[in-house]
Amino acid sequence: MAKIILSCAITGSIHTPSMSPHLPITPDQIADQSIDAAKAGAAILHLHTRDPVTGRPSARPENFMAFLPRIKAGCDAVINLSTGGSAVMPLHERIAGPMAAEPEMCSLNMGTMNFALYPMLGKRTDWQHDWEEPFLRDSDDLVFKNTPRDIEGVLRLMGAERGARFEFECYDLGHLYMLAHFRDRGLVTGPLFIQFVMGVLGGVAAEPDHLVHLKTTADRLFGTDYLFSTLAAGRQQMPMALVSASLGGHVRVGLEDNLYLSKGVLARSNAEQVTKLREMLEGLGHSLASPDEARAMLGLKGPDQVAF
Numbered sequence: 562m563a564k565i566i567l568s569c570a571i572t573g574s575i576h577t578p579s580m581s582p583h584l585p586i587t588p589d590q591i592a593d594q595s596i597d598a599a600k601a602g603a604a605i606l607h608l609h610t611r612d613p614v615t616g617r618p619s620a621r622p623e624n625f626m627a628f629l630p631r632i633k634a635g636c637d638a639v640i641n642l643s644t645g646g647s648a649v650m651p652l653h654e655r656i657a658g659p660m661a662a663e664p665e666m667c668s669l670n671m672g673t674m675n676f677a678l679y680p681m682l683g684k685r686t687d688w689q690h691d692w693e694e695p696f697l698r699d700s701d702d703l704v705f706k707n708t709p710r711d712i713e714g715v716l717r718l719m720g721a722e723r724g725a726r727f728e729f730e731c732y733d734l735g736h737l738y739m740l741a742h743f744r745d746r747g748l749v750t751g752p753l754f755i756q757f758v759m760g761v762l763g764g765v766a767a768e769p770d771h772l773v774h775l776k777t778t779a780d781r782l783f784g785t786d787y788l789f790s791t792l793a794a795g796r797q798q799m800p801m802a803l804v805s806a807s808l809g810g811h812v813r814v815g816l817e818d819n820l821y822l823s824k825g826v827l828a829r830s831n832a833e834q835v836t837k838l839r840e841m842l843e844g845l846g847h848s849l850a851s852p853d854e855a856r857a858m859l860g861l862k863g864p865d866q867v868a869f
């Protein structure tokens with residue numbers, strides 16, 4: 562069996578500080594949890610940043626630079642910076658940090674979509690920060706804008722001009738056809754790394770038969786010129802990771818996608834989720850790729866070619 566690339570998405574821009582005391586917010590918290598996740602087996606660290614005081618999603622270069630050198634000094638994991646930022650940010654704001662840091666990898670969201678977080682409001686009333694409740698509530702009228710022009714811009718600025726390769730975030734079948742369109746125009750080249758994103762309200766639900774159909778479609782469009790990984794938001798995180806691995810795919814966990822370790826039990830760290838998945842995968846006979854093995858599989862430029 563081929564080795565499995567485990568990505569860990571450390572903090573994201575979906576969950577808010579009141580939802581878990583373990584969600585990393587400050588540069589030290591993000592760096593510590595990233596290094597621990599890498600030590601536990603994550604080959605790739607998918608990173609967003611937050612305002613260190615309020616915890617609100619941010620994509621400011623100075624917030625990224627406050628932890629990137631520390632993470633690089635503390636582990637050899639591949640650094641993958643989000644260009645999705647938060648769906649509430651315009652694209653120029655979302656890519657400011659990645660443009661300054663010039664990472665080996667960055668995410669690229671393959672279509673415009675709804676990104677509805679308001680079901681997470683639940684019955685909670687004890688918000689720590691003023692921004693949290695309206696941030697979630699207003700997502701009933703939120704468009705996560707990723708038009709072909711936006712995608713082409715990120716490919717040029719981050720790929721052609723800065724040598725990054727991409728985690729292509731595909732939330733639905735149409736996003737695969739958009740990726741094939743850019744391949745046909747010669748703007749993306751293999752090996753492509755597709756992240757199937759399941760369970761976001763606005764994208765496809767986290768069901769095994771949907772994943773099989775996404776993979777079958779990607780096989781038809783990209784043949785052997787791609788690798789896929791799967792993330793499922795919320796409680797389907799671990800089950801879908803195991804389905805992904807069983808189909809020959811790679812896996813992603815992390816507090817960006819799910820705050821829990823098991824039903825009703827908050828994960829105390831990203832490393833805890835990495836360790837849990839690692840043990841399940843190894844129990845099934847799989848083994849994890851090291852960061853350098855992941856670099857070779859994905860054709861990355863190397864950690865000495867970044868700007869941090």
Ligand code: KMH
Nearest residue numbers: 573643644645646668730
């Ligand atoms: N937050 C995930 C649902 C990005 O950072 O570009 C998708 C994601 C997007 O990771």
Ligand code: ZN
Nearest residue numbers: 573643645817
């Ligand atoms: Zn992300």
